[in-house]
Amino acid sequence: xxxxxxxxxxxxxxxxxxxxxxxxxxxxxxxxxxxxxxxxxxxxxxxxxxxxxxxxxxxxxxxxxxxxxxxxxxxxxxxxxxxxxxxxxxxxxxxxxxxxxxxxxxxxxxxxxxxxxxxxxxxxxxxxxxxxxxxxxxxxxxxxxxxxxxxxxxxxxxxxxxxxxxxxxxxxxxxxxxxxxxxxxxxxxxxxxxxxxxxxxxxxxxxxxxxxxxxxxxxxxxxxxxxxxxxxxxxxxxxxxxxxxxxxxxxxxxxxxxxxxxxxxxxxxxxxxxxxxxxxxxxxxxxxxxxxxxxxxxxxxxxxxxxxxxxxxxxxxxxxxxxxxxxxxxxxxxxxxxxxxxxxxxxxxxxxx
Amino acid sequence: xxxxxxxxxxxxxxxxxxxxxxxxxxxxxxxxxxxxxxxxxxxxxxxxxxxxxxxxxxxxxxxxxxxxxxxxxxxxxxxxxxxxxxxxxxxxxxxxxxxxxxxxxxxxxxxxxxxxxxxxxxxxxxxxxxxxxxxxxxxxxxxxxxxxxxxxxxxxxxxxxxxxxxxxxxxxxxxxxxxxxxxxxxxxxxxxxxxxxxxxxxxxxxxxxxxxxxxxxxxxxxxxxxxxxxxxxxxxxxxxxxxxxxxxxxxxxxxxxxxxxxxxxxxxxxxxxxxxxxxxxxxxxxxxxxxxxxxxxxxxxxxxxxxxxxxxxxxxxx
Numbered sequence: 001x002x003x004x005x006x007x008x009x010x011x012x013x014x015x016x017x018x019x020x021x022x023x024x025x026x027x028x029x030x031x032x033x034x035x036x037x038x039x040x041x042x043x044x045x046x047x048x049x050x051x052x053x054x055x056x057x058x059x060x061x062x063x064x065x066x067x068x069x070x071x072x073x074x075x076x077x078x079x080x081x082x083x084x085x086x087x088x089x090x091x092x093x094x095x096x097x098x099x100x101x102x103x104x105x106x107x108x109x110x111x112x113x114x115x116x117x118x119x120x121x122x123x124x125x126x127x128x129x130x131x132x133x134x135x136x137x138x139x140x141x142x143x144x145x146x147x148x149x150x151x152x153x154x155x156x157x158x159x160x161x162x163x164x165x166x167x168x169x170x171x172x173x174x175x176x177x178x179x180x181x182x183x184x185x186x187x188x189x190x191x192x193x194x195x196x197x198x199x200x201x202x203x204x205x206x207x208x209x210x211x212x213x214x215x216x217x218x219x220x221x222x223x224x225x226x227x228x229x230x231x232x233x234x235x236x237x238x239x240x241x242x243x244x245x246x247x248x249x250x251x252x253x254x255x256x257x258x259x260x261x262x263x264x265x266x267x268x269x270x271x272x273x274x275x276x277x278x279x280x281x282x283x284x285x286x287x288x289x290x291x292x293x294x295x296x297x298x299x300x301x302x303x304x305x306x307x308x309x310x311x312x313x314x315x316x317x318x319x320x321x322x323x324x325x326x327x328x329x330x331x332x333x334x335x336x337x338x339x340x341x342x343x344x345x346x347x348x349x350x351x352x353x
Numbered sequence: 354x355x356x357x358x359x360x361x362x363x364x365x366x367x368x369x370x371x372x373x374x375x376x377x378x379x380x381x382x383x384x385x386x387x388x389x390x391x392x393x394x395x396x397x398x399x400x401x402x403x404x405x406x407x408x409x410x411x412x413x414x415x416x417x418x419x420x421x422x423x424x425x426x427x428x429x430x431x432x433x434x435x436x437x438x439x440x441x442x443x444x445x446x447x448x449x450x451x452x453x454x455x456x457x458x459x460x461x462x463x464x465x466x467x468x469x470x471x472x473x474x475x476x477x478x479x480x481x482x483x484x485x486x487x488x489x490x491x492x493x494x495x496x497x498x499x500x501x502x503x504x505x506x507x508x509x510x511x512x513x514x515x516x517x518x519x520x521x522x523x524x525x526x527x528x529x530x531x532x533x534x535x536x537x538x539x540x541x542x543x544x545x546x547x548x549x550x551x552x553x554x555x556x557x558x559x560x561x562x563x564x565x566x567x568x569x570x571x572x573x574x575x576x577x578x579x580x581x582x583x584x585x586x587x588x589x590x591x592x593x594x595x596x597x598x599x600x601x602x603x604x605x606x607x608x609x610x611x612x613x614x615x616x617x618x619x620x621x622x623x624x625x626x627x628x629x630x631x632x633x634x635x636x637x638x639x640x641x642x643x644x645x646x647x648x649x650x651x652x653x654x655x656x657x658x659x660x661x662x663x664x665x666x667x668x669x670x671x
Contacts, residue, residue, distance in 0.1 A: 035480055095652050103652060107645050114638045147652040154409075155655035158608045159648050161601050166644035173637050285491070285597070292484045327495035330488030334474070337485055341477050 002195035007318040008311060013202040013271060015310020016209035020264035021287035022294070022302040023216065024257030030233035030297040031253050033153060037160040038088055039261055040284015041167035042081050046262020047182070047275045048175050050077035054183045070185045070204070074266050078259035085258025086251050092163050095147035096156060098247055103147050105137030112136075114173075171277030182273040201270040212263055213303060216256070220299065229253055233297065286313075286329040293333050295346020304344060308332065363526055371519035383518070385630050387586055390521035391579050392622040394528045396606040397615055398575030401532055403604070404613035405541065406568040407548025408475065409483045411600045413576055415490030418497060418595035419466045420459035420577025425512040425584040426503050428455045432513055452515035456524070456581040463577020464570045466493070471569035475562060487597055497592045508591035509584075516585040524582060528575050533615055535571070544568050548613075609650055611657030620659055 028036040053076040063069035095103045116129020189200040220226040231239040294301025316328045375383040474485045543564045546554035610621025632639045
């Protein structure tokens with residue numbers, strides 16, 4: 001019985017991290033009906049930003065090893081990941097939806113920077129390459145190369161896969177492919193209650209997750225912006241007609257979702273300190289499964305789904321089935337969807353003829 | 354008569370190319386040509402579910418894996434026994450029969466897996482179906498990782514090498530012809546009607562579940578054949594080949610080529626395979642550049658390169 005409760009405790013910690021990532025999936029799905037595959041890599045990006053922030057000598061010397069340091073590291077990572085989320089939305093997803101500018105310049109700038117780096121490693125070549133790329137992009141746009149308005153969601157999905165590939169491999173170039181170990185920013189304390197062991201990391205993970213989820217709930221349900229988000233998620237076109245700046249709301253949704261993923265990333269590194277550019281792939285997939293499990297588009301569902309998958313996975317590993325670890329989430333997903341095809345909390349779309 | 358001539362010419366051309374190709378272009382390019390062929394089978398078959406029937410499946414790598422491992426393990430463990438039964442044939446002919454047995458087993462096993470996955474999951478729609486197919490693909494991979502007899506995580510070594518250019522492209526041709534004829538039959542019209550409007554299709558008397566499962570099973574069978582051909586070409590299988598990213602690449606092929614058209618799937622398979630090889634030159638930037646290219650293609654030509662265009666429109670079948 002002791003191990004059972006111990007597994008529950010470990011599972012809740014793991015599950016709340018999944019829940020944080022799942023929230024981003026479900027929010028973006030809510031507003032765009034898009035499976036944002038790049039989300040798992042934003043999570044990775046968040047963890048890396050946290051890593052660099054934690055290594056930053058200024059933050060180290062000012063805050064030392066304390067809760068404040070951890071909070072600062074987390075906020076920095078969340079802000080940067082939020083920014084990345086906005087960038088992704090602006091240059092990858094928005095051009096197919098609304099009139100935008102500089103899309104070609106942005107992507108060619110990246111290509112140019114890469115090409116410059118390839119020909120002559122160094123900052124100068126990189127900048128020069130980027131400038132050439134941007135110039136070509138701007139000229140192309142003036143000449144009339146504009147993104148096409150998208151009719152199908154499939155092209156958008158491929159773009160999401162493309163952005164995900166870009167972040168994973170860009171991460172390997174920028175951060176290095178070898179794993180890194182997150183420095184300890186908080187001292188670990190361990191408490192024993194009867195036969196159960198709880199360590200401070202697990203408590204932090206749980207408490208921070210709860211705080212973030214409560215804040216998110218307040219944002220979505222009790223502010224004007226939140227109301228606009230719900231309106232966009234309910235019906236994008238109608239929301240636009242009601243005078244809501246839908247592009248801004250969608251960008252904000254990406255920012256919030258990405259910040260939550262970054263928080264999830266940092267919290268997971270408290271439990272497992274190893275980080276590498278492909279670290280987002282599996283957790284991202286499982287978090288997406290969690291979002292679907294809970295009923296995609298539904299925020300309470302995403303949290304619930306995350307907890308269920310986290311606990312189930314830790315249980316499976318704890319009871320000796322660790323080789324099946326990566327399959328557990330999907331087996332549960334399949335089983336639940338067979339009984340409830342729209343997820344636990346999901347409302348199926350009404351079929352109209 | 355026309356059909357017979359078509360196949361005789363096709364067989365002759367394939368045999369001729371088989372005889373001279375590897376010597377002319379070298380082992381590296383030969384291997385790429387083979388991968389292109391295998392990807393054509395995979396993309397064209399996946400297109401039957403995603404493009405023609407309009408069901409969003411991203412678990413094709415799972416069926417590919419089932420086919421690869423079935424054929425590989427059957428011929429690895431059963432080769433000597435089967436050769437015993439076939440001892441009246443010359444050795445080369447035995448190889449051919451063995452390959453065909455392996456591929457049939459691969460097709461059957463993958464088709465059966467498709468049936469197992471399809472029946473329960475095809476009552477799900479859209480993105481729910483997508484994640485469940487992806488999940489099944491991952492479950493299959495994790496199962497393989499846990500079967501020691503096929504090498505588990507170490508990979509499966511020593512698979513007999515039977516497949517070559519001739520067989521890969523023969524089956525690519527068969528896949529294209531079968532899928533083309535299927536799409537242009539009453540079955541195909543039922544598939545398309547499900548894609549265009551499921552409720553209307555049902556109202557017109559199309560048994561939507563049956564046709565969805567059917568297209569799923571047929572598509573899985575071809576994926577299984579592709580798996581068998583792959584296994585007997587590389588002689589080595591690793592579960593990593595069959596990760597969900599493989600399914601993603603297949604989806605990318607059919608979307609970049611142009612959803613719903615066979616030409617699009619073929620073109621996408623060729624293009625993506627070749628681009629990924631050419632981009633090796635970029636070293637660490639290989640996939641970065643590929644990703645940017647992908648995003649740009651989809652932003653500027655979301656309907657894919659050929660879109661709905663088709664060379665075969667309104668002409669007799671092969």
